[in-house]
Structure formats: structure tokens, C-alpha cells
Amino acid sequence: MNLLARINARTLPLIVTSLLFVALFAFGSVSYDSFFSAQVFLNLFIDNAFVIVVAIGMTFVILTGGIDLSVGSIVALTTMVTAALVEQHHWSIWAVIPLVLLMGCAFGVMMGVLIQYFELQPFIVTLGGMFLARGLCYVISIDSISITDPSYAAVSEYRIMFGEEAFLSISAVIALVTLAIGIFLAQYTRFGRTVYAIGGNERSAILMGLPVARTKILVYTLSGFCSALGGVLVTFYMLSGYGLHALGLEMDAIASAVIGGTLLTGGVGYLAGTLVGVLILGVIQSLIAFDGSLSSWWTRIAIGVLLCLFCLMQRFFEHGGSKLSALFSYWNKPEEEGSAGSGAQPAR
Amino acid sequence: MSTEPILVMKDICKSFPGVVALKNAQLRLFPGEVHAVMGQNGAGKSTLIKALTGVDLPDSGEIRLQGKPIQPTSVNEAQKIGISTVYQEVNLCPNLSVAENIFIGRFPMRGFAIDWKAIERESKAALAALNIHIDVNQTLSMYPVAIQQMVAIARALSTEAQVLILDEPTSSLDEGEVERLFDALRQLKAKGMAILFVTHFLDQVYAISDRITVLRNGEFIGEYAASALPRIDLINAMVGREVNEAVSATNGASATDITNAKPFVSTQGLASRGGMRPLDLDVYQGQVLGLGGLLGSGRTETARMLFGIDATDAGTVKVEGKTVKINSPYKAVRQGLAFCPEDRKTEGIVADLSIRENIILALQARRGVFRFLSKRTQTAIADEYIKQLGIRTPDAEKPIGQLSGGNQQKALLARWLATDPKMLILDEPTRGIDIAAKLEIMELVKAQCRKGLAILFISSEMSEVLRVSDRIAVLRDRQKIGEIAGQDADEQRIFQMIAGAEA
Amino acid sequence: MKPDTFRNLIRNPLFWPCVTLTLLCAVNFYFNRGFFDIEIKDGHLYGSVIDILNRAAPLMLIAMGMTLVIATRGIDISVGATVAIAGAVAAAMIGGSLVIKDGVQTYVSNVPMPLAIAGALGVALLCGLWNGLLVAGAGMQPIVATLILMVAGRGIAQLITEGQIVTVYYEPFFFFGNGFLFGIPFSLYIVAVVLIILLLLIHRTALGLFIEAVGVNPVASRFSGIQARTLVFSVYAFCAVTAGIAALIITSNVKSADANNAGLLMELDAILAVALGGTSLAGGRFHMIGTLIGALIIQTLTYAIYSLGVPPEINMVVKALVVFGVCVIQSPALREILAKHAFRTREVA
Known part of the structure; x- marks a missing residue:
């Protein structure tokens, strides 16, 4: 029973997701020549570096039971501000990047304060943030601004070689470092555990004396920061700033988190799962690209189907899981009575 | 018991817009005692506790802890100076592990990282002190409420608490679980902890507490030694007027003769998986059928099953002799059933x-x-x-x-x-309301019954069940163990039935 | 005015939406003295006000459906995708071409128009049933359940249009979005019919009561014998049908179906309209007329931005500020602060 209990609502989706990724990759390797290569795998990180970074922030937000719909437009705004400052005002890359990161944080703080102190729904506030950031893009320019600054091109083209053939981009490395820091934050710091506690039961978290207000604002700040960092990575990737960049990215980020096993009600989930979620979305895109005959809209449909399956699975575990555990404790009653262990009554 | 109180609350006043919640309330708490705060709803118990734990600041008055005046402004601050609280509902995070629930907010750190090993070790020790031995890395929600409550206490204790406040910690526990909780409390008491205990259950007050403070309408009525305060005097102090607790158990029974009548609702072997064991129950029109039993004996579950809220997977329900399938409240209502749930x-x-x-x-x-x-x-x-x-x-x-x-x-x-309706199911209709209104509601129930309604009456206060019921079905461990006529029943007999079944 | 009647007026849930709309109209009038002018051309009414009403029609329709969904504590963020799907179906089924037959230009549709309309509405209904199934049947959080269709919906729409923008060449179909009946845009009749049906359902049947009861306390409502699941299920279905009707108007208006952009961000506008109309996003009491005013506020705002000569893209910034403003005004926290303040001043007095 112990082992069975360990594979529960929180770990099973992660296992299923990982298996699914392996299966998809294996399917690709069997179906298409040259799919099975280190570079195709590493390309998943290169092409989705910004998604990974954004999804990390999103996962933190979802873990508190909130949601952040503004991430895509903050990414777009970041690219726009970067492009405008670098191209039109000839700022240095070293001045621009800290500035845009700060801007992302400021956006997050603003939304966090509105959510926390005015007790507004995260959904609606970040929706406002989404409008605001996209709108501000157009205030800067309606058209795309391409970035010709050589330092951006240099970062963009730099390859970190692994052996003879395979390589990663700087963006992918930044994404992986961010992920590592994120995992450390989530598992080994007070901030991270408070995030989980809020998602589990916010009222309890307050009564346990945890800094709930501060943590919630920080979580949206973190998401704002991640979005801005994602935006910086997009500028490296696309070498342009545009108000239509990262359209619908918030949905990809949410989908990655959910597919990775994060409960949208909060409190349960792993950042590693989110990474696998992003990779799954990426591998689906690669599959469709390799196929060549399938149109790009199949990606959206596939993501929708996956999202649906994983949500249903979560539902099953929310309900079935607790019923299952109640059953176990009921059946196990005779043995446990002596051990003074669990009161052995099924939880009501 | 030491002679110096560890905690003194003096002349505490607190008012909210339109209401005076506390007027010169007093409280003295000594180390090594369990002190019960009693009062009806609205007496000011919770406001007093909130003042003590920093949730609500009092308007005036003085709180001294070990002689030093204190004024906690947050739960955190109260905890830091040694005042810990365990609330009625388990205020922990169900998604975190047991160990984490005990230590969150004051994790031991190793460098920049949380020291998970130390947490596991120390939380095991903390629970062992309460005689609980469970896997502390398991998610809290996997354990029953009683264990969760114990974890909450372990958490409260591990902050070097001097004062432990228990705010109705027993309302969701069954008899055995309450006993375990009390064992733990006695251990703590022996170690010199001062425990403030708030509850509605008279039996428990007398079982565990040394002294009792009574509040009424926000005012301090008195502080008594539990052994020197008969129950009836305690009730009088709480209510503020003379009531006879032992209201005669015999009721002005409507006693419709049921020997020839057909039951309105009758169940045969009705059961639900993981819930009720097979249950036979007959409810007659013009009669009150009381459900007797301790908390967790399946009273509410019976009501929910009958009303189609919880799914059944065995047995049949007959309404007026016809077998019907009631799998939703909607269908129950169509059959003439009505249900006042426990949680209003x-x-x-x-x-x-x-x-x-x-x-x-x-x-x-x-x-x-x-x-x-x-x-x-x-x-x-x-x-x-x-x-x-x-x-x-x-x-x-x-x-x-x-x-x-x-x-x-x-x-x-x-x-x-x-x-x-033809039948009314009342689950704890008098919970959380004052005695006058309680009596009024019981009277209404009787009156409806006289008009020919079938009534299923559930209450955790046995005296109430005895007062209104024509027949009493006694439940234990989600199973019916017997049925007695109202006029033959008294508390003693019912408890004997429950105890007898245990043997 | 007596202070009491004034207080009652302010307490009326429609008070603030009306004030907002009036103010916006005043702004428009200030910059454009012809704002309220209505002239009759070829027996049709023309003017800014008519234009706003006409353009707001799809939003009004969807917002009405959204109001019911939100009142049951739900939300439907898939309406934009539903618009895209229904629009794609309508356009693909009608399609049409200009045929010159005996020297006379005639328009031929792929399938008869009523069939195409039924098809589009039927597909929209299916979308709604799907959402309803996930929310009421599987018990998912509404935002998650409808997120699925929101993500997949545009893909499905593109599947139908095969990634192309499908142009409609069938003249009679244009009547929905551009036609006039007795001098008034036809779309407004559609809005009026839906509104009347809704108002009848809300006030002449128990639907309004049940929806509010379920929105305030789903458990208690179920225990009272209300079939909450069926109700929630139907509400999502209805909301999707309003999106389907809106899709017909939009498709007819632009004479084509664009799977990528049809109904884009429509869900957000609809939610905003509901919030502006005074319905709490937490569910419970709802105000159908308020929602209509909310939709008009959004359209009037858009119009004002155009007439001010500001680039239309700024619209989003303004909308964002409106969202924040409305939410903060509606927020319990602010009300508490104000109430405290009022209490204090009364004490002083």
C-alpha cells in the first residue's frame, strides 16, 4: 500500500507525462529519418527556451491557486521596448536587459498588489495586464522593429557545443539555469514552501503565520520577471520586437504546467513536470514539422486534446484519489488498530 | 498547580460596528491546568481568543504573559511569545506532508536551503511525544481528521509554547479520538503547559478541565473550579436564567399507534461503499424517529443516503410501500422528502x-x-x-x-x-443556536409531527433526541444496533446499547 | 430630490453603468457635435449611435450568454473560439458564387442558407454541450474546462477553413450583419429577440431564481431539489449558441470567415461587459440589462477612441485601465474602506 500511496495525485501525472514524452519521441524516431538525434532533442530546448522560462513563472502562480494571463503580452512588450531602445535610442544591451527585467517585475508587483490588497480575481486582473501590455506595445509602434545590434546577433548565433554535432544556444542554457533556480526556490526555500501552502489552503497559511500577502505579490512579481526574461530570450531568438510576438503564449504556458501535473486549483505540482510539459508541446510541433503534410493547426488541436485528457485525469485523482485512500484506511482497520497509528476511521 | 498565573487578561473590551462583543472580560490561566471557557453563542469566547492570538486587537484592557504586558498584533507574533492556537477546523495545508505542516513557517535551514532531514527527524519526535507514530513524509490529506488535529497540536507545541489554546478541537472527532486527544492534553498538563480549552460539549469540559470561566453576552460571569461547579449551575451561569437541565425525558409523546400503520419510508439493507453498512429503517407519519449515536456513528450519512445526496450501492428504499430509486435530492423532494442539513x-x-x-x-x-x-x-x-x-x-x-x-x-x-412534505429529515437543527431558539425549534418539530409529518431527527445532544423522539434508532460504527421506544429510553440505556455493542 | 430616493437610485445596480455610458456619450459629443445626429438615407437610419448599436450587436449577444454563465459561478473563455468555429461552418456551408445566368447576376449558395444557419448554430451548440459536459458532468473548474476549447477551437476552425480565409459570395447572407429592416439594422432585431426571450425566461419562469441560487450556493441549491447540473449544463449550451448567433452576424458583416481572427479576444470583451454591467464575477445576482449597457460602454469607448483620432491600438490600453478601474470600484476591499470612512463620519456627526 505504501508504494501505491506514493504514486498518488501528485506523482502519477508526472510519470504519465514523462512516459508520454518518451513515447512521442520514440514515435518520431521510428516514423521519420533523422528524427532520432541529439540535435533534434536539444532543439526542443533551443526553440522553446522562452516558453520554459515563462512556464516556470506561470507554474509558481498556478501553485498558489492563481493564474497569470499577462505573460504573453509582457513578453511582447519586452521585445518591443528592447527593440525600441536598442535600435532607435542606441542603448547598450547591458543597460536594456536589466531595465526590461525590472519593468517585468514592476508589472508583476502592480498586478499582485491589485490581487492581494483589493481582493480581485487573478484571472481578471492579469487579463487587464494582458490588455495593458499589448496596448503599450502598439503605443511604441504598430510595426515590427528588427534588431540589428551586433551584440544581439552575436548572442543569437553563439553555439555551445556538445561533442561534434550537438549544440545548445545561450537562451537554452539561460532557460535551464532558470529552471534549476526555480526548482531550488520551490523545494528548498521558505518562499517556495509558502507558495505550496497558499495553494493548499490559503486561510490555513495565514493562520499558520506565513507571509501570505508578501508571497502572493512576490509570485506575480516572479512571473512578471520570468515573462520579461522570456521576452529577452525572444529578442535573441527572433531578433525583432513586435506587438504580435508570443500571441497565445499564456495558453501554452498554462497547458505545459497542467500537462506537467500541476493542479490548477493550486498546491500540487513540480517545475520538472512543467519542463516535460513544454517539451511535449515542442515535440508535437517537431513531429508536425517533420511530417510536412500536416498543417500547423493540428498543433493547437493536439494541445487541446492533451489538456483535456490531463484535466480529466486530475479530476479523477481529486475525487477517486481521496475515495481510494478512505477505502484503504477502512480496510486496513484491523491491523492498524494496535499501532496507534492513524485513527483508522475513513476521513469524512 | 502554581499559584502565579502565567496569563492574565484584564478588563478586555472590544466592540464592532453596532455590537459590543466584550465588556470587561477577565481570564486567568495557570501553568499546568486545563481551563475551559464556556458560554453560549455570542458570549464572546471567540472574540476573547482572537484578542489573545492577535487576530483582533482589543479596544481596551490589558494582557499580561508572565507578568509582562503584551499586545500581539498577529498570529505570528502571538506564537513567537509563546501563545499557540489550534482551531476547530484543522488549519493545516492538506497538500503538504505531515512533517512540513509541523514546521512550515520556521524551517530549520542549512545554508540557503531547508534542512529536510532535520524536519523529518524532529517532526517524528514531536508526534511521538503525543504518542502518534505515522509516516511523516506522507501527505496530510491521507490521514483522518483526528490525526490531522494531532498534527496541528504537534505544530502548536513545537514553537516552545507556554500557552496552548484549543478552540473547539473536538467537534469533528469521535469518542475514541477525543480520548486520545485528552490523553495528549493530560501529558502536556503534567509538563506544566497552560491549556485554554473552548468547547460546547459539557461532558468534555468535566472530563478534562480543572477550572472554568463563564462568559455571557460579552461579560465575565465567573471563574470556578470544575469540581465545585455542578453541571446545572454551569448551565445557569451560561444561560443567565434557571433551566432544568434534566428536562424530563418523557415527551408529550404524539405516540401515533404504529402497530397497524404502514411506514412512510422504509429501507432494507440500504448501504453505501465506504459509508453506511446495510441499514433497515422505518419512518412513520405522525412520529419522530430519533437517530441516536455518537459522532461518526453514521447519523448524517443515513440522512444523506435517504435524501439521495450520497450514492447507495445496495438495498432498497420504499416510499409508501413502493420501491423507489432516490439518487438525487431532486428525486427525494419529488417523493415528499425534505432535508435540513447539518451545516446550515x-x-x-x-x-x-x-x-x-x-x-x-x-x-x-x-x-x-x-x-x-x-x-x-x-x-x-x-x-x-x-x-x-x-x-x-x-x-x-x-x-x-x-x-x-x-x-x-x-x-x-x-x-x-x-x-x-410528508417526511422531514432534520440533521442537527439546533446546532449553534441559543437555548431559547433551540426550545422553540423543538416545539415546532413536535407541532409538525402532530400534524402527521414523518420526522427523522438527528442531534448530537442525546437529551434533545430523547425529548422529541417517539422511537430512537441507535447507531454505532455506521450500523444500526437497535431501536427503542421513546418512553422506555433514557441516556443511560442508549449509552449502554452503544457500549454493549462494543463488547 | 429626497436623500432617500437619491440613495436608492445610487444603490440601483444599473446606476453606475448608466452614469459611465452617459459620460462616454458626453465625451463623444464634446469631440463630435454630430454624435447624436441621426439621418434617414434611403429609408435607413444612419448615425453614430446607430453605428455603435449595430457594431455592438455581436458583443451584446455573447455578453448576455456570458452573464448567465458568470451568474452560476462559471466563466466561458471559449466563446471567441466558438465564434471562429461557427463562423467557419457558416462560411464554408454557404460559400456561394456569382453566377451569370441568362445575363442576370444570381448568387448561388453551396447549401440552402437556412441549412447553413442551422449548421452553424448546431456546431456552436455542440461546443456549448462540450463545455457543459466538462463543467457540469466531469466537474472541472469552468476556466479550465473552457480553456480546452479555447486552445483547440481555433485549430478546429482552421481545419474547417483549411487554413484559408473563406469568403462568402452569397448576397442574402449579408443581410444579418449589414441589412436594415424598417430602417433599423437587422442585427438589432436579433439582439432584441434574444433579449426578450431571456427576460421572459428570467422573470416569468423560475430560471432567474435558480441561476442566482446556484451561483450563490450550489450545494444548498442542490439540496433544495434544484437540478443544478442540468441548469449549469444548459447555461453553457446557451452561451455557446449566443456565440453562434454572433458568429453569423460577424461573418455576414465582413463577408468572410477568418479562423485566426474572428472573435479574437471576444471572451475578454464579453466578460468585461458583464463586469461593467454590475454583475459580480463571483456569481450570484446578475443584471441582464446592465450587461447590455456594459457592451455598449465598450463599443462607445472604442468609438470615442476612433473619433479622438488616437491610433485604434491604444484602445487596448484604455480597456485595460477600464478593467482595473471597474474591478477596484467593485472590490469588497475598497467598499470596506469606504464603509469604514462613512461610519466614522457618521459617528462624528
């Missing part, structure tokens, strides 16, 4: 809607969407019941959430009476 706030009232809308809700649901009651009819129905049941409100348009508990309960009764 979350399962009973629709807080933002008016009294009128709340009263006609079930009737309208029974009529369906299209046979709409005009507003005039609705008002007429509502006004009639407001008058008939004595619901105290200026008019029927007031949101029901603004009524007092007793009046909300009456409005819920009205909701069901308006459907002209």
Missing part, C-alpha cells in the same frame, strides 16, 4: 438571496422551472411562514445571511414546510 451555512441557506426567495426555493424547485410562482404568491407564502414560525425580521426581502442562526434555521424549516 454551506448546505442550507443561500446567503445573498432574500428570505422570501429562500423560503420558496424548494417549492419552486419541486414545481419546476416553468410553473413559476408569481412574486405576489411568493410574498404571501413567505409572510405566512414568517408569522407562523415567528421568524424575527422586518420583512421578507432581507437577505437571509443577515438573520441570526436560529432565525435562519426557522427559515429553512419554512422552506421545507412550504413544499408540504
Whole structure:
């Protein structure tokens, strides 16, 4: 029973997701020549570096039971501000990047304060943030601004070689470092555990004396920061700033988190799962690209189907899981009575 | 017991807009004692606790801990100076592990990282001190409520607490679990901890506490040694007038002769997986069938099963002799059943809607969407019941959430009476309301019964069950163990039945 | 005016939406003295006000459906995708071409128009049933359940249009979005019919009561014998049908179906309209007329931005500020602060 209990609502989706990724990759390797290569795998990180970074922030937000719909437009705004400052005002890359990161944080703080102190729904506030950031893009320019600054091109083209053939981009490395820091934050710091506690039961978290207000604002700040960092990575990737960049990215980020096993009600989930979620979305895109005959809209449909399956699975575990555990404790009653262990009554 | 109190609250006053919650309240707490704070609803118990734990600041008055004046402004601050609280509902995070729940907020760190190993070790030790041995890395939600409550206490204790406040910690525990909790409390007491215990259960007060402070209407009534205060005097102090606790168990029984009558509802072997064991129950019109049993014995589960809320997977239900399948409240209502649930706030009232809308809700649901009651009819129905049941409100348009508990309960009764039901299931209809309103509601129940309604009455206060029931079905461990006629029953006998089944 | 009547007026849930709309109209009038002018050309009414009403029609329709969904504590963020799907179906089924037959230009549709309309509405209904199934049947959080269709919906729409923008060449179909009946845009009749049906359902049947009861306390409502699941299920279905009707108007208006952009961000506008109309996003009491005013506020705002000569893209910034403003005004926290303040001043007095 112990082992069975360990594979529960929180770990099973992660296992299923990982298996699914392996299966998809294996399917690709069997179906298409040259799919099975280190570079195709590493390309998943290169092409989705910004998604990974954004999804990390999103996962933190979802873990508190909130949601952040503004991430895509903050990414777009970041690219726009970067492009405008670098191209039109000839700022240095070293001045621009800290500035845009700060801007992302400021956006997050603003939304966090509105959510926390005015007790507004995260959904609606970040929706406002989404409008605001996209709108501000157009205030800067309606058209795309391409970035010709050589330092951006240099970062963009730099390859970190692994052996003879395979390589990663700087963006992918930044994404992986961010992920590592994120995992450390989530598992080994007070901030991270408070995030989980809020998602589990916010009222309890307050009564346990945890800094709930501060943590919630920080979580949206973190998401704002991640979005801005994602935006910086997009500028490296696309070498342009545009108000239509990262359209619908918030949905990809949410989908990655959910597919990775994060409960949208909060409190349960792993950042590693989110990474696998992003990779799954990426591998689906690669599959469709390799196929060549399938149109790009199949990606959206596939993501929708996956999202649906994983949500249903979560539902099953929310309900079935607790019923299952109640059953176990009921059946196990005779043995446990002596051990003074669990009161052995099924939880009501 | 030491002679110096560890905690003194003096002349505490607190008022909220329109209400004086506390007026010169007093409290003394000595190390090594369990001290019960008693009072009816609205007596100011929770306000007093909130003042102590930093949730609400008192307007005036003085709190001294070990002689030093303190003024905690947050739960955190109160905890830091040694005042820990365990609340009625388990205020932990169900998604975190047991160990984490004990230590969150004050994790031991190793460098920049949380020291998980130390947490596991120390939480095991903390629980062992309470005689609990469980896997601390398991998620909290995997354990029953009693264990969760113990984890909450372990958490409260591990902060080097000097004062432990228990705010109705037993309301969701069964007898055995309460005993375990009390064992733990006695151990703590022996170690010199000062424990403040708030509860509604008289038996428990006498079982565990050394002294009792009584509050009434926000005022301090007195501080007594538990051994020197007979129950009846305690009740008098709480209520403020003479009541005879041992209200005669024999009721003015309606005692419709049932020897020849057919039951209105009868169940055969009704059971649900993981819930009730097979149950045979007959409910007759013009009679009150009481469900006797301790908490967790399956009283509420029986009601929910009958009303189609919880799924059954064995047995049959017959209504007026015909076998019917009741798998939703909607169908139950169609069969003439009505159900006042235990948790009035979350399962009973629709807080933002008016009294009128709340009263006609079930009737309208029974009529369906299209046979709409005009507003005039609705008002007429509502006004009639407001008058008939004595619901105290200026008019029927007031949101029901603004009524007092007793009046909300009456409005819920009205909701069901308006459907002209044949059977009424009342789950704890008197919980959380003051004694006067309790008596009124019991009277209403009897009156309805005399009119020919079948009534299933559930209450955790055995004396209430005894007072209103014509027959009492006794439950234990989700199983019916017997049935006795109301006039033959007394508490002693029922408890003997419950105890006997245990042997 | 007596202070009491004034207080009652302010307490009326429609008070603030009306004030907002009036103010916006005043702004428009200030910058454009012809704002309220209505002239009759070829027996049709023309003017800014008519234009706003006409353009707001799809939003009004969807917002009405959204109001019911939100009142049951739900939300439907898939309406934009539903618009895209229904629009794609309508356009693909009608299609049409200009045929010159005996020297006379005639328009031929792929399938008869009523069939195409039924098809589009039927597909929209299916979308709604799907959402309803996930929310009421599987018990998912509404935002998650409808997120699925929101993500997949545009893909499905593109599947139908095969990634192309499908142009409609069938003249009679244009009547929905551009036609006039008795001098008034036809779309407004559609809005009026839906509104009247809704108002009848809400006020002459128990639907309004049940929806509010379920929104305030789903458990208590179920325990009272209300079939909450069926109700929630139907509400999502209805909301999707309003999106389907809106899709017909939009498709007819632009004479084509664009799977990528049709109904884009429509869900957000609809939610905003509901919030502006005074319905709490937490569910419970709802105000259908308020929602219509909310939709008009959004359209009037858009119009004002155009007439001010500001680039239309700024619209989003303004909308964002409106969202924040409305939410903060509606927020319980602010009300508490104000109430405290009022209490204090009364004490002083």
C-alpha cells in the first residue's frame, strides 16, 4: 500500500507525462529519418527556451491557486521596448536587459498588489495586464522593429557545443539555469514552501503565520520577471520586437504546467513536470514539422486534446484519489488498530 | 498547580460596528491546568481568543504573559511569545506532508536551503511525544481528521509554547479520538503547559478541565473550579436564567399507534461503499424517529443516503410501500422528502438571496422551472411562514445571511414546510443556536409531527433526541444496533446499547 | 430630490453603468457635435449611435450568454473560439458564387442558407454541450474546462477553413450583419429577440431564481431539489449558441470567415461587459440589462477612441485601465474602506 500511496495525485501525472514524452519521441524516431538525434532533442530546448522560462513563472502562480494571463503580452512588450531602445535610442544591451527585467517585475508587483490588497480575481486582473501590455506595445509602434545590434546577433548565433554535432544556444542554457533556480526556490526555500501552502489552503497559511500577502505579490512579481526574461530570450531568438510576438503564449504556458501535473486549483505540482510539459508541446510541433503534410493547426488541436485528457485525469485523482485512500484506511482497520497509528476511521 | 498565573487578561473590551462583543472580560490561566471557557453563542469566547492570538486587537484592557504586558498584533507574533492556537477546523495545508505542516513557517535551514532531514527527524519526535507514530513524509490529506488535529497540536507545541489554546478541537472527532486527544492534553498538563480549552460539549469540559470561566453576552460571569461547579449551575451561569437541565425525558409523546400503520419510508439493507453498512429503517407519519449515536456513528450519512445526496450501492428504499430509486435530492423532494442539513451555512441557506426567495426555493424547485410562482404568491407564502414560525425580521426581502442562526434555521424549516412534505429529515437543527431558539425549534418539530409529518431527527445532544423522539434508532460504527421506544429510553440505556455493542 | 430616493437610485445596480455610458456619450459629443445626429438615407437610419448599436450587436449577444454563465459561478473563455468555429461552418456551408445566368447576376449558395444557419448554430451548440459536459458532468473548474476549447477551437476552425480565409459570395447572407429592416439594422432585431426571450425566461419562469441560487450556493441549491447540473449544463449550451448567433452576424458583416481572427479576444470583451454591467464575477445576482449597457460602454469607448483620432491600438490600453478601474470600484476591499470612512463620519456627526 505504501508504494501505491506514493504514486498518488501528485506523482502519477508526472510519470504519465514523462512516459508520454518518451513515447512521442520514440514515435518520431521510428516514423521519420533523422528524427532520432541529439540535435533534434536539444532543439526542443533551443526553440522553446522562452516558453520554459515563462512556464516556470506561470507554474509558481498556478501553485498558489492563481493564474497569470499577462505573460504573453509582457513578453511582447519586452521585445518591443528592447527593440525600441536598442535600435532607435542606441542603448547598450547591458543597460536594456536589466531595465526590461525590472519593468517585468514592476508589472508583476502592480498586478499582485491589485490581487492581494483589493481582493480581485487573478484571472481578471492579469487579463487587464494582458490588455495593458499589448496596448503599450502598439503605443511604441504598430510595426515590427528588427534588431540589428551586433551584440544581439552575436548572442543569437553563439553555439555551445556538445561533442561534434550537438549544440545548445545561450537562451537554452539561460532557460535551464532558470529552471534549476526555480526548482531550488520551490523545494528548498521558505518562499517556495509558502507558495505550496497558499495553494493548499490559503486561510490555513495565514493562520499558520506565513507571509501570505508578501508571497502572493512576490509570485506575480516572479512571473512578471520570468515573462520579461522570456521576452529577452525572444529578442535573441527572433531578433525583432513586435506587438504580435508570443500571441497565445499564456495558453501554452498554462497547458505545459497542467500537462506537467500541476493542479490548477493550486498546491500540487513540480517545475520538472512543467519542463516535460513544454517539451511535449515542442515535440508535437517537431513531429508536425517533420511530417510536412500536416498543417500547423493540428498543433493547437493536439494541445487541446492533451489538456483535456490531463484535466480529466486530475479530476479523477481529486475525487477517486481521496475515495481510494478512505477505502484503504477502512480496510486496513484491523491491523492498524494496535499501532496507534492513524485513527483508522475513513476521513469524512 | 502554581499559584502565579502565567496569563492574565484584564478588563478586555472590544466592540464592532453596532455590537459590543466584550465588556470587561477577565481570564486567568495557570501553568499546568486545563481551563475551559464556556458560554453560549455570542458570549464572546471567540472574540476573547482572537484578542489573545492577535487576530483582533482589543479596544481596551490589558494582557499580561508572565507578568509582562503584551499586545500581539498577529498570529505570528502571538506564537513567537509563546501563545499557540489550534482551531476547530484543522488549519493545516492538506497538500503538504505531515512533517512540513509541523514546521512550515520556521524551517530549520542549512545554508540557503531547508534542512529536510532535520524536519523529518524532529517532526517524528514531536508526534511521538503525543504518542502518534505515522509516516511523516506522507501527505496530510491521507490521514483522518483526528490525526490531522494531532498534527496541528504537534505544530502548536513545537514553537516552545507556554500557552496552548484549543478552540473547539473536538467537534469533528469521535469518542475514541477525543480520548486520545485528552490523553495528549493530560501529558502536556503534567509538563506544566497552560491549556485554554473552548468547547460546547459539557461532558468534555468535566472530563478534562480543572477550572472554568463563564462568559455571557460579552461579560465575565465567573471563574470556578470544575469540581465545585455542578453541571446545572454551569448551565445557569451560561444561560443567565434557571433551566432544568434534566428536562424530563418523557415527551408529550404524539405516540401515533404504529402497530397497524404502514411506514412512510422504509429501507432494507440500504448501504453505501465506504459509508453506511446495510441499514433497515422505518419512518412513520405522525412520529419522530430519533437517530441516536455518537459522532461518526453514521447519523448524517443515513440522512444523506435517504435524501439521495450520497450514492447507495445496495438495498432498497420504499416510499409508501413502493420501491423507489432516490439518487438525487431532486428525486427525494419529488417523493415528499425534505432535508435540513447539518451545516446550515454551506448546505442550507443561500446567503445573498432574500428570505422570501429562500423560503420558496424548494417549492419552486419541486414545481419546476416553468410553473413559476408569481412574486405576489411568493410574498404571501413567505409572510405566512414568517408569522407562523415567528421568524424575527422586518420583512421578507432581507437577505437571509443577515438573520441570526436560529432565525435562519426557522427559515429553512419554512422552506421545507412550504413544499408540504410528508417526511422531514432534520440533521442537527439546533446546532449553534441559543437555548431559547433551540426550545422553540423543538416545539415546532413536535407541532409538525402532530400534524402527521414523518420526522427523522438527528442531534448530537442525546437529551434533545430523547425529548422529541417517539422511537430512537441507535447507531454505532455506521450500523444500526437497535431501536427503542421513546418512553422506555433514557441516556443511560442508549449509552449502554452503544457500549454493549462494543463488547 | 429626497436623500432617500437619491440613495436608492445610487444603490440601483444599473446606476453606475448608466452614469459611465452617459459620460462616454458626453465625451463623444464634446469631440463630435454630430454624435447624436441621426439621418434617414434611403429609408435607413444612419448615425453614430446607430453605428455603435449595430457594431455592438455581436458583443451584446455573447455578453448576455456570458452573464448567465458568470451568474452560476462559471466563466466561458471559449466563446471567441466558438465564434471562429461557427463562423467557419457558416462560411464554408454557404460559400456561394456569382453566377451569370441568362445575363442576370444570381448568387448561388453551396447549401440552402437556412441549412447553413442551422449548421452553424448546431456546431456552436455542440461546443456549448462540450463545455457543459466538462463543467457540469466531469466537474472541472469552468476556466479550465473552457480553456480546452479555447486552445483547440481555433485549430478546429482552421481545419474547417483549411487554413484559408473563406469568403462568402452569397448576397442574402449579408443581410444579418449589414441589412436594415424598417430602417433599423437587422442585427438589432436579433439582439432584441434574444433579449426578450431571456427576460421572459428570467422573470416569468423560475430560471432567474435558480441561476442566482446556484451561483450563490450550489450545494444548498442542490439540496433544495434544484437540478443544478442540468441548469449549469444548459447555461453553457446557451452561451455557446449566443456565440453562434454572433458568429453569423460577424461573418455576414465582413463577408468572410477568418479562423485566426474572428472573435479574437471576444471572451475578454464579453466578460468585461458583464463586469461593467454590475454583475459580480463571483456569481450570484446578475443584471441582464446592465450587461447590455456594459457592451455598449465598450463599443462607445472604442468609438470615442476612433473619433479622438488616437491610433485604434491604444484602445487596448484604455480597456485595460477600464478593467482595473471597474474591478477596484467593485472590490469588497475598497467598499470596506469606504464603509469604514462613512461610519466614522457618521459617528462624528
